[in-house]
Amino acid sequence: MAFVILTDSASDVSESLIKEYNLHVIPTPVTIDGTDYFDGSTIFPEQFYALQAEGTHEIKTYHINQFMFYENFLPYAEKGDEVLYICFSTGIAGTFNAATLAYQQILEDYPEFKLTIIDSKCASVGYGLVVAKLLRMQRNGAPKELLIEAAEYFCAHMEHAVTVVELDYLFKGGRLSRTSFLAGTVLDIKPVIIVDENGSLKAVEKVRGWKKAQKRIIDMVGEKGKDLDKQMVGICYGMDEEAFAFVKNQLAEKYQIKEFLEERVGCAIGAHTGPGILGITFLNETNEKYEAYLADK
Numbered sequence: 485m486a487f488v489i490l491t492d493s494a495s496d497v498s499e500s501l502i503k504e505y506n507l508h509v510i511p512t513p514v515t516i517d518g519t520d521y522f523d524g525s526t527i528f529p530e531q532f533y534a535l536q537a538e539g540t541h542e543i544k545t546y547h548i549n550q551f552m553f554y555e556n557f558l559p560y561a562e563k564g565d566e567v568l569y570i571c572f573s574t575g576i577a578g579t580f581n582a583a584t585l586a587y588q589q590i591l592e593d594y595p596e597f598k599l600t601i602i603d604s605k606c607a608s609v610g611y612g613l614v615v616a617k618l619l620r621m622q623r624n625g626a627p628k629e630l631l632i633e634a635a636e637y638f639c640a641h642m643e644h645a646v647t648v649v650e651l652d653y654l655f656k657g658g659r660l661s662r663t664s665f666l667a668g669t670v671l672d673i674k675p676v677i678i679v680d681e682n683g684s685l686k687a688v689e690k691v692r693g694w695k696k697a698q699k700r701i702i703d704m705v706g707e708k709g710k711d712l713d714k715q716m717v718g719i720c721y722g723m724d725e726e727a728f729a730f731v732k733n734q735l736a737e738k739y740q741i742k743e744f745l746e747e748r749v750g751c752a753i754g755a756h757t758g759p760g761i762l763g764i765t766f767l768n769e770t771n772e773k774y775e776a777y778l779a780d781k
Contacts, residue, residue, distance in 0.1 A: 488568070612745065720748065
């Protein structure tokens with residue numbers, strides 16, 4: 485019997501991480517012009533953002549449903565494996581509830597199946613970083629009880645500092661008022677967004693200009709982060725590679741960060757933010773009990 489760590493594609497984990505750990509990632513659905521695609525499986529960031537940029541396609545997202553979860557969990561129940569699933573925040577999507585219903589359904593036929601579902605209260609590389617840490621800990625010999633404990637800890641102490649270039653997508657998705665959208669567009673205002681204690685996206689500041697917005701989220705890392713020179717820090721972006729490179733270089737220079745988890749934002753988040761998203765995720769606390777298993781051996 486194996487102990488298996490799963491996540492979904494809204495975590496934006498990279499193909500290299502998936503291959504390195506043989507990670508099972510449950511794809512998040514996106515509908516384009518009435519046709520269903522699956523993030524990281526049948527559609528990928530470059531293709532998605534190209535379609536989005538055309539501005540002529542109807543794009544909608546919906547969370548992974550109970551049936552999809554049932555199909556993904558069932559093989560582990562049949563093999564007698566134990567599973568830890570780190571899911572998209574309930575403050576943004578209904579993923580946790582759908583996964584729980586699927587688990588209850590499987591228990592009817594496999595009552596011994598053990599599945600721990602953790603609501604990450606994180607988005608994108610926020611819980612992608614949690615998954616990366618857990619996989620490394622597991623490879624370095626951490627027992628399953630400690631992995632579950634560490635997952636809860638990392639999710640509870642994960643910070644997000646995010647900004648976007650275009651306001652159009654936030655406005656269309658109902659996350660920005662018409663007044664703020666019009667004023668922001670005219671004045672070149674960029675929102676600074678966090679994921680709050682409820683796991684919801686929350687705009688906490690407004691900055692004038694794209695470069696200033698980048699600098700502001702870099703400063704937030706210094707204000708909230710702990711032992712940054714010893715952490716793996718996550719950076720995610722849509723299409724702006726120049727901004728990504730600037731942020732990475734500044735983080736290394738200002739805070740002596742040595743290790744980064746670099747990810748492209750996929751459909752689940754990108755559909756609502758557009759290609760100009762840029763985010764940093766990091767821990768506001770560290771714990772030696774977990775750090776002992778996080779060395780890259």
